Amino acid sequence: MPKHKTSAWPLSQAYVALIVYASLYPFAGWRDQGIAPWEFLRSPWPKYWTGFDVAANAMGYAPLGFLLALSFLRRGSPRFAPSNRTMAIVVAVVAAAVLSLLMEALQTYLPSRVASNLDFGLNGAGALAGALLAAGLERLGAIDRWSRFRVRWFVEDARGALVLLALWPFALLFPAAVPLGLGQVFERLEGALTEWLMDTPFLEWLPVRDIELQPLVPGAELVCVALGALVPCLLGYSVVRTFGRRAVFAVFTVLIGIGATALSAALSWGPSHAWAWLSLPVRLGLGIGLVLALVLIVMPRRGCAALVLLALMLHLTLLNQAPASAYFAHTLQTWEQGRFIRFHGLAQWLGWVWPYAVLLYVLLRLSAPDRQNRMPA
Template structure:
């Protein structure tokens, strides 16, 4: 019988690397604090904890358990010797427990992090929940149905675009100065480079923009929001097979973008302010982006890929000509120093790098001819 092939294992490895990053961030001031790496296992119940901490520790490991169990279930082996669902769940849960144990032990040497037996238990629980979900979906045949769905909706070389589209909502969770405005990094890069070159003769060589940066006017903000909504739609178009499915994808992506931005606002400023970012320019920008996406439904896949490049270049140029407001800087400090420290580094890098990785991905596709200029049927 034919071997079963899967892409879950590389995804599981990538997610495990993200867990390591989130667990050990900010990677500074490592030192021996006179506490054994396993002391947290017998420590008393933490004095301070919140429902957010409980949920974050469980939910953060659930995708890892899901991907690990799926990779065990669908690894490239002949069907008769494929492992059972129960064995896959056990392997995934034990693997997640070992990783969590290692991360909590290493946090003993990071003054900015506090290892906890409660965190460890919730991590294991989250891993088990994710593994059980993978086992249930495999038993019900949902994974095979997803494979058939992917073949119907997307071209064969769609994997990279699908990964980027899946990461887009998570990138939006990190607060952005402009809604859907990912990649605003030039101001921070200049400041970081100036600090690095401080007290060196090379500081004078640093190219600094002489013109004082001005906040975005409403019209420019509208354009940025519209392009921020349009880019993922065009990226999806570049790997999709039919017009009707493109229309569905555009509606879903804009809806997901709005929901992710609202969740980010709720996490940053509280649930009462979840929709405070929906000003008139932002609303008009969302509508404009969706209308443009619908008008471009018939654009060939190669043309969509080229438009992604153009839209991203304009989007990044406009965003990086504006400074971050003092209120936005205060919001970032809440993420960097508060309860979001587990997600700050990961979410920050996703928010910064997503548009630039997308640029590189689309350039490679166009240069290798993977986005042929065909009009979908």
């Protein structure tokens, strides 16, 4: 079986960043209370806690334990598998516990956060559960089956694309003004730069727009939705091995995008509004995006990567020529006031950054020598 780098390791790093962000948000008001950062370990257990708190703290670290253990198992030698599984569990739990200990200690210096030994214990228990699940799946052969599946479907250096594709549905969880429209940041960046440079001579350096941003017409919205569906399909095509599997991948990807957007709408505005975003331009855009993806299954891998650049540039240009809808901003208040799945705005950041991370990845891929461009039918 060909060797390849595991995607679990970069995914675990991304999840560590998520935990750090969620644990230390809003990163403001740091102060020293005169309490040692490890004092919470000797404090009595909290008197007031809810079932949600217990589940959130345990489940929050379970994916980290799973990914860390899986990373170790995929890197380790197949010999002495039982000792490998034990070591993978130990490494994953210790690493997660150290991270949790550090996060709880730093919360001592944040006025809006409370360090808790209960949270620390639950984080460790969640990491242990995730690591045990990874070891159990490896023992049952599920990891080997995934390895064989990956070898059949994807080229050897597919790790970067697979990580980006795995993050795409989570980027869609924060509701966008245009369905599948990730990366609409121009107006926010312009406002942030203006605020930062206020009362400085550098404010005059900012370009002044001649006209205000105009809302997207239905035709432009249709194009944005079609490109939003096409981009992850083309990204996958750059690492999928055969034409037939590309077709299956395209249909599956579009369905995942629709499901993630519906889940986002249900979480934001209630289950009754889960499909309210499916207007006529959106439905046409999804259909056109899928048809284009199926037509382009015959493109070579480097050609697909180049088309990702073109599609993303057009997509981002159209999106960032439109302002954020005032009605849409108002409806986001429910989301921004507190949904656990948003991780204090991290899902929104992921939605902003994802297209630009894809641009960087594709540029690096195109600049590298192509050793796997031939496509078996």
